[in-house]
Amino acid sequence: MIQVCSRCGTRWNVRDRERQVCPRCQGALMAPAAPGAEWSGPQGRGPAGGPPRLPPGYRWIAVRPGAPPPPRARRRPLGPTPRYATIPRWGLVEHFDAVDTSATQTRTGPSPNAVRTTLMVTMAVLGVTAAVHALRYLLLLINRTTLLNPLVAGAATWLGVALSVASAFLVVGSIVLLTNWLIARRGAAYGYRGQSDPREPLRIRLGCLVPFVNLFFAPVYTLELAAVENRTSTMRRPIIVWWILWVLSTVVSVFSIATSFTTDPQAIADNTVVTTIAYLMALATLLVAHRVVAGFEQAPVSRPVKRWVMVPDDDAAADADADAHADDTPDPQVGAQSGGPVESRGQDPAA
Template sequence: MIQVCSACGTRWNVRDRRRAWCPRCNGTLLAPSTPDTGGDWTGGTAPSQTQQANPTTERGLGTPPSARLLPPGYRWIAVRPGAPPPRRGTPRPLGPTPRYSVIPRWGLIDHFDTVGQQREVPRSGPSPAMVRTTLIATMAILGAAALIHLVRYGLLILNRTVLLNPWVAGAATWLGIAVSVVAVFMVVASAVVLTNWLIARRAAAFAYRGHEDSRPVWVLRWGSLVPLVNLLWAPTFVIELAGVEDRLSWLRRPITVWWLLWVLSTVVSIFAFATSFATDAQGIADNTVTTIIAYLLALAALLLTLRVFRGFERQPVERRTKRWVMVPVDADGNAHSRTEATPDTAAVESEGQNPAA
């Protein structure tokens, strides 16, 4: 069995096993044929010597169909006249792989146009660091005042059986008074700084939304600095600010706890001041205990104030706290929540059992 290579024209005797590739040039072998003894086929590119001599025979023109018949496994191939085309040159080397010491800045750049995020928000008032420092200093003074009054109460208990040195008694009395005066000034300073911060924060929040604050500055100062009046209006102003900044959902609880503790601290402080004019030993001791509790409650109220302040300063005014989620859309293009359930498909849970996760 003979198979001829379609590339180099070499005839291969493959015996009784058909092959697909030429062992010489790795070309495709044509269909197998039986050996032909009528002519000299040694791997040439023309079918026969007679056809090589006659150009018209090579083209298959002017010859009868019987003369154009080829042995099995051969076919006529049309070639371009003239010299063969020049060989393709070897590609030039590309050189080393480019390396960059820094990230290249050329290329495509994505521009995202965000609505409402390019507006410059004017900021004024005290800085967050100043507010934080003032609150921490005030808490330190309140803690020191509570500690001094606790020592004074211990000296009052000791004085029931032991006569105290006049210098020790005087130092305990006047040191407590001095620390109390400093604590009052620090509380007033903290109130002023927090009021200025609240006014500046509200102005920036409303300006970012494109309109002015609904309350004038004098109302904010009057409602935040006047004693007893600020118990109602100052938390109201803070709640309004949280609503404007879309943070009321996770700041409502800290604000409520701070509000209640502030009211309780004010009530205890008023009671401590009213009982500070006692002259008997038991009245002085009771007033000392009340003063210690008032200082501790004021310290706790300032701690919650700092927590609420950090809740606002955790994110700037320009950064929204909304979280966008994917909502399925029906065929008509109407969006509906995944939690909505019709009466037919709603899961009914019996009382006293938790719904399935």
């Protein structure tokens, strides 16, 4: 027995018991009919043995076996659209943390002014020391034929010794200051790129302060700094020149110290000349070192060395020229078929 719901049109197989209410929509069920009775008549079969055609007002639906599914919960109404008399500000406010500009950044190494001042004072003392030794050599030449005043001879000798001691202390102090500057600069360069210096500060100090060892390691550490800051192309030459002068100055200084214990008058004069040259070469070495430091300090670590400049693109200009003559260019398909343009460029085609 089949009963059809008058509301939702669902067909229910009630078997041998008649029902009055639809289990799905609670609508009234129509009178029962035998299975297939409603399909009898001329509309019972479809064309060419296909599925039977339904009478008007009926449709096929898929119903799962068993109890009917629970009814769907209806969405509650959202209510009226909110309206505001003014523009709401609750979503347009941005809070920015105030930056304390009064707070100064701590610098771990010596300042560039301190390095520059120390190098200038050291170079000045080296220049005066070289001049005093040159004057002493001149007095030695005069002393070959004329007896010098003991005060003049003593003043020239002890003034040279005092200036030599002062120069030695200033040179050592300059090397220590330059080492501290190199460590701080390397730390800042690697820190700006989110890395840590692969060489420990103690290792850098030993490589820059131990005599004869620093002749190799200190320039290498400086070249590494130039590579980190992308300044190798501009700083390689000053660093190499400083390296060569430092090696030559060390060789001359060692030779001057080794020959300073002689007592022969001619050997003393020769040692005075060598000592004067050693001080001049030390002065040149510090001058080039000052140039290297100034080259690094021209721009801070956080400022990029490369500057991008807009230049005209040749390809873009060529494309613009091609677009300007687009009307004079024949169709590529036609040109491919005919082998080339028929009309000359800039002339109207023939009628």
